[in-house]
Amino acid sequence: MKRGIIILLFIIFCCSYCNSYGQLYFTKNGRISFFSKTGLENISADNNQVLSVVNMETGALQFSLLNNAFFFPKAKMQEDFNENYMESDKYPKSTFKGIITDIGTINLNNDGNYHVHVKGDLTIHGVTKNITTTGDLIIKNGNISATASFKVLLTDYNIKIPTIVTDKIAKDITVTVSCNYEKKL
Amino acid sequence: MSLIKFLLLTTALLNIYNKTGAQDTTRIAGSDATLMSQLETQEAKNETNYAAATFKYTHVIDGQSVENLPARVLDVRILHRFGPLSSGLYNFFGLDYSPFNVKIGFEYGITNNFMIGVAHSGYNKTYDAFFKLRLLRQSTGAIKSPVTVSFASTVAISTLKPSQIDPAVKPDPTTKIDRASYVLQLLAARKFSEGFALQLMPTFVHADNISFLHNKHDIFAIGIAGRQKLSKRINFNAEYYYQLPDMKAPGAHNVLSFGINIGTGGHVFELLFSNSFGLTEKQFITETPGRWDNADALFGFNISRVFQLGKKHK
Numbered sequence: 001m002k003r004g005i006i007i008l009l010f011i012i013f014c015c016s017y018c019n020s021y022g023q024l025y026f027t028k029n030g031r032i033s034f035f036s037k038t039g040l041e042n043i044s045a046d047n048n049q050v051l052s053v054v055n056m057e058t059g060a061l062q063f064s065l066l067n068n069a070f071f072f073p074k075a076k077m078q079e080d081f082n083e084n085y086m087e088s089d090k091y092p093k094s095t096f097k098g099i100i101t102d103i104g105t106i107n108l109n110n111d112g113n114y115h116v117h118v119k120g121d122l123t124i125h126g127v128t129k130n131i132t133t134t135g136d137l138i139i140k141n142g143n144i145s146a147t148a149s150f151k152v153l154l155t156d157y158n159i160k161i162p163t164i165v166t167d168k169i170a171k172d173i174t175v176t177v178s179c180n181y182e183k184k185l
Numbered sequence: 186m187s188l189i190k191f192l193l194l195t196t197a198l199l200n201i202y203n204k205t206g207a208q209d210t211t212r213i214a215g216s217d218a219t220l221m222s223q224l225e226t227q228e229a230k231n232e233t234n235y236a237a238a239t240f241k242y243t244h245v246i247d248g249q250s251v252e253n254l255p256a257r258v259l260d261v262r263i264l265h266r267f268g269p270l271s272s273g274l275y276n277f278f279g280l281d282y283s284p285f286n287v288k289i290g291f292e293y294g295i296t297n298n299f300m301i302g303v304a305h306s307g308y309n310k311t312y313d314a315f316f317k318l319r320l321l322r323q324s325t326g327a328i329k330s331p332v333t334v335s336f337a338s339t340v341a342i343s344t345l346k347p348s349q350i351d352p353a354v355k356p357d358p359t360t361k362i363d364r365a366s367y368v369l370q371l372l373a374a375r376k377f378s379e380g381f382a383l384q385l386m387p388t389f390v391h392a393d394n395i396s397f398l399h400n401k402h403d404i405f406a407i408g409i410a411g412r413q414k415l416s417k418r419i420n421f422n423a424e425y426y427y428q429l430p431d432m433k434a435p436g437a438h439n440v441l442s443f444g445i446n447i448g449t450g451g452h453v454f455e456l457l458f459s460n461s462f463g464l465t466e467k468q469f470i471t472e473t474p475g476r477w478d479n480a481d482a483l484f485g486f487n488i489s490r491v492f493q494l495g496k497k498h499k
Contacts (some may be wrong), residue, residue, distance in 0.1 A: 024220055028228065054216050060217045064225055068237070074493045076253030080450055083238055084417045125239045162418070163498045165450050184220060 006145065023057040023108075029181035032065060034152075036170040041075060045070040052179050055142070059103030061118060063096040063177070079168050085159050086125055094124045101135075111140050118148065124157040135177070146182040149174060188459065229326065236323040239333055239376040240384070242453045242489065243300070243317075245410040246442040247461060247469045251333040251384060253319050256293030259492045262304070264288040264485065266462050271480035279483050284308075288464040292455075293494075308397045308465040313341035313465040323376060333374045333375040339368040341397045341465040352394050366393040368466040370408075380414030388426065390471050397434055397472040404432040404471045406439075420446050422476050426470045434469070440473045444487075457486040 002072040032048035036043040050065045067088040072078040098120010100106075106114050119132040135148030151172045154161065161169050208388020240250035243260065254260055276282045290304030298319040305312050342364050356362065367390070374384035383456040386408030390400050408426040415421055422444045428437070444457030460482045461469035475481030 024217060026220060026224060028224060049228070051221065051228060053221045053224070055217050058217075062217060062221050064221060066228075066232070068234075073496055074452055075258055078493055079238060080448075087417075088237075168450075181229065184451070 015128035024053060024184035025052070025053055025181035026053045026180050026184055027179045030063070030177070032063070032178075033176045034070075035174045035176070037174075038168055038170050041168040043072070045072045045078070045081070047071070048051075050179065051066075052181070053184075054100070054144070054146070054181060056103065056106070056108060061096070061098050061100055065093055065094055066092055068092070084120045085161070091124075094122075096120055096122050098122075098131075106137060106139070108139060108142060114137050122152070124152065125159050127157045129156050141153065142183075146177065146179045146181070150178040151175070187253060205400075208279040209344045215233055223332050231327055232418075233324050233326040234329040236333065236376040238408075239323065239374050239382045240412050240422075241420050241446055241448050242455075245384070245412070246421050246455065246457050246487070247440065247459065247464065248386065248408060248424055248426070248445040248466060249315075249317060249335070249337045249370060249372055249405070250408070250410065250412075251319070251335045251372045252461075253298055253301045253335070254292060254318060256294050256295045256296050257493065257495045258301075259494050260290075261490050261492070262288070262290040262292065263488045264290070264464055265487075266459070266464065266485040267483055269475060269483045280375075286462055294458070302391070302436045306359070308468065309343045309347050311343050311463075311465050311468070312339050313339055315339035315466075317372075323374070332373050335372040337368075337370045337372060339370075339466045340366075341452045341467050343393055345395065354398050356394050359393065363394045366467040369469070370466070374410075382412045384408075384410040384412075386410065386426070388466070388469050389468060392434075392467055392471055396468075398436065399434040399471070401434075405429045406470050408470070415445075418448050420448075421426040422446060422457075428471060436474055437471055438476050440469045440472050441477060446487075450489050453487070453489040455488065457485050458482050459485060 006143055017140060028051055029048055030052045031046060031048050032050045032119060033046045042079045047065050047068045048068045050095045052061060053062045056083045059095045068082050070081065072081065098118055113132060116137055117132065117134055121128050122131045131150065132151035133148055137145055153172045204486040205315045218375065234379055240252045242250065243252045243254055244250055264287065266286040268276060268279035268285065270277050270278045272282050275372045284307065286306060286308040288304050288306035290302055292300060292302035294300045303314045303317045315337060317335055317337040319331065319333065319335045321330050322332045324330050371387050372384060374382055375384040380444055388406045390404045390406065392402045392404065406426045406428040408424065410424040411422045424442045426440050428439055438460060440459065440461040442459035442461065446453055460475035460477050461473040462475065462483065463469045463472055
């Protein structure tokens with residue numbers, strides 16, 4: 001009898017353990033935009049097909065996007081971006097793999113706006129750099145949305161801008177992230 | 186009893202493992218990574234990847250490439266052809282030579298797959314207009330196509346005064362003067378690698394009867410063009426049109442051109458050598474008197490500047 005109870009408890013515990021890795025939320029249409037500001041020209045582009053997975057238990061956070069899905073207001077810019085700067089044929093994806101370091105402060109049952117810290121590896125143009133940034137997680141009725149903004153220095157990722165257009169493209173680009181997550185069932 | 190001990194121990198270990206897992210700041214757990222790769226695979230299945238920039242520009246050198254201007258983009262082109270290299274050092278190998286031929290053209294993308302253009306060139310005082318329609322795009326993924334296919338049609342009108350028409354060419358008084366010529370082209374191109382593309386251009390030309398002595402006014406030709414990237418911004422292009430021998434006009438040669446183009450964000454500069462002086466399809470495909478082996482080839486350049494008119498639609 002006693003053995004039976006312990007085995008039952010063990011099973012329940014195992015299940016709860018499994019569940020602890022089951023707090024997965026994801027999106028297939030997250031939005032990442034970037035903005036380059038110089039005295040001569042402001043350039044912005046949006047990507048609305050960003051994939052992201054966040055584990056609300058461990059704080060593990062991933063992003064993945066296709067560089068050629070960035071939409072520019074000027075067609076020529078989009079071609080130059082893919083052909084000359086990002087070399088999207090060679091490096092089709094940009095990714096981020098990291099962690100929300102203060103995931104423990106978040107209570108999914110408590111609606112609210114949580115300011116969080118994120119760190120991890122950002123891979124652009126085949127170069128991986130460790131970055132840290134802050135962001136906001138908004139919990140509302142169990143739904144999660146996230147926003148963040150950080151700067152990326154082009155030289156860090158070995159993206160060369162030809163001298164003829166250096167005045168038109170900022171050296172550091174502001175990247176804005178905005179995702180509405182759904183729960184993985 | 187030993188089973189219970191084992192279970193308790195396992196439970197405790199799992200618990201510790203779980204906690205360390207949560208503390209590990211860079212670790213992505215297996216299920217997270219699996220979900221991400223699942224999503225990526227799903228998206229890749231729905232995604233169609235189109236070959237971008239098979240050629241750098243809407244024209245290879247003289248003739249059309251499969252590239253179209255994007256919607257609402259205006260392209261202003263200036264093409265310049267100097268005299269033949271054989272004119273010697275005294276004429277600075279053609280640069281001092283007169284007449285030279287200059288073409289000014291305006292081209293516009295109505296949709297991403299349909300563009301139009303008008304132009305004037307000095308040689309034979311020619312006005313021309315064309316449209317180009319992309320029928321198929323080379324792609325992989327959800328929609329697969331090995332090639333890009335476009336159709337282009339050009340009409341050219343020579344506005345030479347009757348007194349200016351070469352007497353050797355001028356039709357006898359009983360024949361009606363026909364100033365208009367038509368060119369129909371099918372363009373099929375494949376981007377074989379990041380840097381290399383080839384294009385075939387089956388072409389039909391109906392020539393006018395005042396600018397060149399044609400035996401047959403309907404001429405079939407097949408063109409072949411290639412592009413090789415030399416660096417991110419610099420391309421080597423080559424273009425050749427072969428006319429069916431029994432249709433070729435006496436004294437006309439097949440056109441062969443080589444060019445290096447440099448794209449610098451909105452501008453494309455092309456420096457080229459060609460045996461053709463004419464700058465509309467009918468002229469360079471069927472009315473090229475110059476021969477490479479006679480050093481009749483000439484130097485020229487093309488300049489293009491694009492302007493985005495209004496916002497781009499998705």
